[in-house]
């Protein structure tokens with residue numbers, strides 16, 4: 277089935293609505309899939325920010341690496357998140373992730389396209405979602421990051437592959453310190469050995485970038501498997 281045909285079917289089943297308040301929208305493919313009043317509440321992330329992890333700095337100035345990226349030798353070279361995890365975007369992500377409203381993924385993938393356009397280097401060789409452990413996958417029924425990647429594909433993004441698996445289920449990261457989070461995730465991810473990553477660049481996609489520990493852990497295994505470079509995009513991050 278062609279992507280255009282599939283998109284037309286999806287449009288019929290799910291006419292374009294605001295991702296947060298569900299008001300009908302006049303058109304589907306706007307860069308911001310929210311109604312005007314919800315869009316006004318979005319807090320888009322912009323410079324000055326860390327030139328590596330994309331966490332914004334207060335005030336004015338130029339982009340530069342943050343202390344954390346320098347201290348932790350961040351293994352990916354570039355990550356950007358679209359908007360802060362608050363207001364209408366938070367409402368939408370909670371529905372998408374925890375209330376089985378999988379169709380919202382279609383709208384939520386659209387802002388990721390604008391993050392992709394900012395990648396400073398040639399488009400990566402492989403696009404892969406942050407994985408969920410099988411037990412979490414069974415519980416939720418779907419991997420929200422993978423759904424975002426599938427919708428990126430419908431919007432013309434190619435080179436997809438589920439490159440990473442999560443083989444150890446880790447306890448909830450909430451309330452843990454940075455090093456505890458890292459310990460938690462050590463050995464949790466493995467890379468598909470069938471793919472030769474030597475010299476390849478990889479784009480990791482996630483829905484929420486919280487502390488970056490997960491993305492760092494995934495990037496580390498990709499680098500260890502031979503990847504030449506790792507980039508990341510995510511829909512949202514909490515305000516630092």
Ligand SMILES: [Zn+2]
Pocket residue numbers: 294295296297298299310311312313314315
């Ligand atoms: Zn709205």
Ligand SMILES: [Zn+2]
Pocket residue numbers: 326327328329330331341342343344345346
């Ligand atoms: Zn940083």
